[in-house]
Amino acid sequence: MLTIGKLASACDVGVETIRFYQRKGLLRIPEREGGVRHYGNEDLRRLRFIRKAQAAGFALTEIHELLGLDASHDHQRARELARTRIEALEERIRELQQARDSLQQLAAECESENSGPCPILASFGV
Amino acid sequence: MLTIGKLASACDVGVETIRFYQRKGLLRIPEREGGVRHYGNEDLRRLRFIRKAQAAGFALTEIHELLGLDASHDHQRARELARTRIEALEERIRELQQARDSLQQLAAECESENSGPCPILASFGV
């Protein structure tokens, strides 16, 4: 049985973050046992789930839904969420790659341009 | 000479966005000519710069600095900002790729797992 502080350090998050997740409905708010709330393995599991899913790029609202799924009955929905997330990730990756490529191009031009205007600034219209 | 509305639609942004950029110091606030402020080509150029630099992944604070640079004297600093931005972009790209790869892995496992628990949910600890 853990206090909020132990739970937090077990998952390397702040106490306030746990309280934030509780307000968002991602974690339950246990009964108080003499003034203090106690957390168990289920809470630990859920909190670890949240952090792993976040690392996989899910937003908290999506994680909320994932937490409501049943591992043995909701393959379908989990796959849908995963696919949607993968597509969003890929689009974002493409955007960032494009931004990087054009900046790299400009930076390269800039290296070999020591007189005259700066290509980086010029390309943006300055 | 443009009004704020014309300037906004010329750059496909909202009027409120221009006012927001003004508050942030990215755009000047012109003198009023009989109650209404008028914008010129310089404002148009700056606003277009802002949008292009945003597309290249710069944050507004960085754009603020870029706007202060002189194209013919500040190559050095522009290159620095570009390199920093490129590195940040690359790190973010790697993170997103990792998130995508692990999700893709899970989704693939999930496709070929029609009985038993869902690998996606299981991998997160559900």
Next chain:
DNA sequence: CTTGACTCCGTACCATGGTACGGTCGTTAT
């Protein structure tokens, strides 16, 4: 039996990049 660490709770605040509202005033078309 007090001190210090921790918990509880509501509420406010942070950054980021905007978006919306409401009242007043200027401009333009009919």
Next chain:
DNA sequence: ATAACGACCGTACCATGGTACGGAGTCAAG
């Protein structure tokens, strides 16, 4: 000349994912 459409301005609000604060209560060690 009056309606309707902007512009002006301060201020509040939005999403996202937290972080901080202050006053009260609780718990364990010395």
